[in-house]
Amino acid sequence: MLKFHVQYICEVQRVAKSFSFSMDQWGQWLWQRSLWIAVLASVYLVSVHGAAHAHHAMGGQTPKNFWEGFLSGLAHPVVGIDHLAFVIAVGLLAAVLRQGFWVPLAFVGTAVLGTGIHLQSWNLPAPEAFISASVLVFGGLLALKQQPHLGLTTGLAGLAGLFHGYAYGEAIIGAEMTPLLAYLVGFSLIQLGIAAFAYRCGQALQNAPSAQPDLPLRFAGFAIAGMGLAFLSAVVLG
Numbered sequence: 001m002l003k004f005h006v007q008y009i010c011e012v013q014r015v016a017k018s019f020s021f022s023m024d025q026w027g028q029w030l031w032q033r034s035l036w037i038a039v040l041a042s043v044y045l046v047s048v049h050g051a052a053h054a055h056h057a058m059g060g061q062t063p064k065n066f067w068e069g070f071l072s073g074l075a076h077p078v079v080g081i082d083h084l085a086f087v088i089a090v091g092l093l094a095a096v097l098r099q100g101f102w103v104p105l106a107f108v109g110t111a112v113l114g115t116g117i118h119l120q121s122w123n124l125p126a127p128e129a130f131i132s133a134s135v136l137v138f139g140g141l142l143a144l145k146q147q148p149h150l151g152l153t154t155g156l157a158g159l160a161g162l163f164h165g166y167a168y169g170e171a172i173i174g175a176e177m178t179p180l181l182a183y184l185v186g187f188s189l190i191q192l193g194i195a196a197f198a199y200r201c202g203q204a205l206q207n208a209p210s211a212q213p214d215l216p217l218r219f220a221g222f223a224i225a226g227m228g229l230a231f232l233s234a235v236v237l238g
């Protein structure tokens with residue numbers, strides 16, 4: 001397992017070296033650290049993530065009142081590191097694309113729908129695999145040298161939102177209406193907040209004085225894609 005990840009890291013390094021850009025000091029600094037982030041995240045995920053998708057803030061208890069629902073909603077996209085990585089990726093992509101704010105908005109909107117789907121007891125196939133794949137794909141989109149298509153990226157973010165929201169629904173099934181609504185508001189707010197923060201960071205990185213202003217975000221994309229691969233292998237090899 002670990003060998004597989006090390007092989008992946010080496011492959012990313014090889015691909016990056018084959019690009020025809022000359023790294024300035026800032027790029028190299030970030031590059032070295034993005035590799036460490038990917039390595040540490042891989043080790044952490046493989047040892048901790050496991051098969052169960054348990055991101056409950058309430059220790060598995062169904063929220064009973066407004067505050068429990070709200071706090072549980074706030075916590076889920078942060079405690080669930082696969083959700084967190086994805087929300088950061090959509091925020092950074094929003095900074096890369098013209099009118100990119102549609103990407104996180106689509107995701108946050110369809111996440112509410114996804115929870116609704118779960119509460120209606122309709123089943124989405126293999127949600128954990130789709131969530132992991134979404135992290136891999138969006139990390140990849142961010143790592144691309146060319147900007148991805150806005151409509152396609154927004155559509156994919158909307159599709160991913162259904163699966164992330166479906167997973168959020170797991171923690172709120174059986175709750176009363178008040179904690180349920182508070183939970184929806186909680187996870188929507190925190191996702192918007194994290195995406196907005198990532199968006200600002202992305203803009204700041206792009207505006208930083210550098211010969212290659214798009215490099216730091218592309219490195220972040222590689223790191224996120226590496227995490228997505230780790231999630232996906234944890235699900236598949238589970």
Ligand SMILES: [Zn+2]
Pocket residue numbers: 053054055076080083167168
């Ligand atoms: Zn989760």
